[in-house]
Amino acid sequence: MKLPPPLDWPSAGIGPDEHFPPERRVTRENWRIYPYSRWAFQHARELVPSRVIRRSSNPRELDEALIDLGGLVLPDETGELITWNEFLARTYTDAFLVLHRGRIVYEHYANGMTAETPHLLFSITKSFFGLLAEILIAEEVLEPEAPVIRYVPELAESAFASVTVRQLLDMTDGVAFDEEYANPEAEIHQYSESYWTPQRGFGGVFEALKKLTARAGPPGTLFRYRTPVADALGWVLLRASGQSLSKLLGDRIWRPSGCADNAQILLDTAGHEIAGAGLNATARDLARVALMILGGGIVDGHWVVPPAALDSIAGGGDRALFAGAGMETRPNGSYRSQWWIQHEGFESIQALGVFGQRLYMEPGSGLAIIRFGSHPVGGNSFTDVIHHNAIRALRGALA
Structure with missing residues (x-):
């Protein structure tokens, strides 16, 4: 596939208002399409209604021991050697931050982004709510x-009626849904109208979820990654906790982790917080959350996440069901509580979002990588191989 050049939005004449010509103007209709996405993913909270998740009053200080990666080389997806800077450009990087053994060792911003700029995380959002679910389970x-309909009886006529909370968490629920981003006719594109398109997404995700009535298989018999499942989980968390998702996330993870900046969560067309894709945050605050997780859930001697919650995630999900889902670029993996788990080699847990959002953590080595992007291709499997190669090269440089 021939990709467009990785332009920077400040020099490309792209923006949201009438000062820009129509062909360069970012709108509610085009903001997820390249090149408009280069501006929009750093400004989504200005295009879509959002709710603030307040920062900590006692932010965690981040230690630094910066290294130069300018001389690092790695193979691309074809095996051809490229430089580190070529890797950053070819993957349309907006931010790339590396933690190693508790310190920032590398930090890079591009495309007009800074350390203070929130970026839309897309499906990394799912993993935050999966972690919150595990906290509530531990407590x-x-x-x-329990069946999902114990918490959300409104789903009794949907395909979620026979599904358990655990099956939602691990996406083994069996509800039929097509999330192939490359297919313009896929259900995900119609479903996302309940997020972003008021004139067509009336009722928001809760109404859209009730309309999902088809099944791909019995609950617990197959793994399939689908965004509506995370939104159904968000609805369950809302009911089980009696709190809004923004309050739950702010009280239980964001402020206890010492996050220094406000985050935002986008609202759907009915004003509901979007559990499947709505979180906006800075790279440094994701680093603070990563430090909390790599530290066993403890910050300043206090538990933020119970050990049982992190153990449940790290243990992984059903590997056989995962292998049966055709995850060729993620071998020896599984999916647990909205997190991607790697079981062999350097064991890792990952949160992934479309268009290049990645939170990668290796509990055994103390390595964590936070990267934001605005890639023209939605699905992250498109760049899995080059990212695996970059992590391997980075690990070697740190060694």
């Missing part, structure tokens, strides 16, 4: 084997 507020 016996949420019952993982």
Whole structure:
């Protein structure tokens, strides 16, 4: 596939208002399409209604021991050697931050982004709410084997009626849904109208979820990654906790992790917080959350996440079901509580979002990578191989 050049939005004449010519103007209709996305992913909260998640009053300081990666080389997806800077440009990087053994060792911003700029995280959002679900399970507020309709009876006529909370968490629920971004006719494009398109997405995701009635298989028999499942989980968390998702995330993860900047969560067409794709945050605050997780859930001697919650995620999901889903670029993996788990080699847990958002953590080595992007191709499998190669090269440089 021939990709467009990785332009920077400040020099490309792209913006949201009448000062820009129509062909360069970012709108509610085009903001997720390249090149308009180069501006929009750093400004999504200005295009779509959002709710603030307040920063910590006692931000965590981040130690630094910066290294130069300018001389690093790595193979691309074809095996051809490229430089580190070529890798950053070819993957349409907006931010790239590396933590190693508790310190920032590399930090890079491009495309007009800075350390203070929030970026839309897309499906990294799912993993935050998966972690919150595991916290509530550990505290016996949420019952993982309970049917979803115990918490959300409104889904009784949908395909979620026979599904458990655990099956939602691990995406083994079996609800039929096509999330092939490359297919313009896929259901995900119609479903996303409940997020972003008021004139066509009336009722928001809760109404859209009730309309999903087809099944791809019995619950617990197959793994398929689908965004509506995370939105159904968000609805469950809303009911089980009795709190808004922004309050739950702010009280239980954001402020206890010492996040220094406000985050935002986008609202759908009915004003509901978007659990599947709505979080906006800075790279440094994701680094603070990563440090909390790599530190066993403890910050300043206090538990933020119970050990049982992190152990549940790190243990992974059903590997056989994952292998049966055709994840060729993610071998020896599984999916657990909205996190991608790698079980062999350097074991890792990852949160991934379309268009290049990645949060990668290796608990054993203390390595964490936060990267934001605005890639023209939605699906992250398109760049999995080059990212695996970059992580391998980076690991060698740090060694």
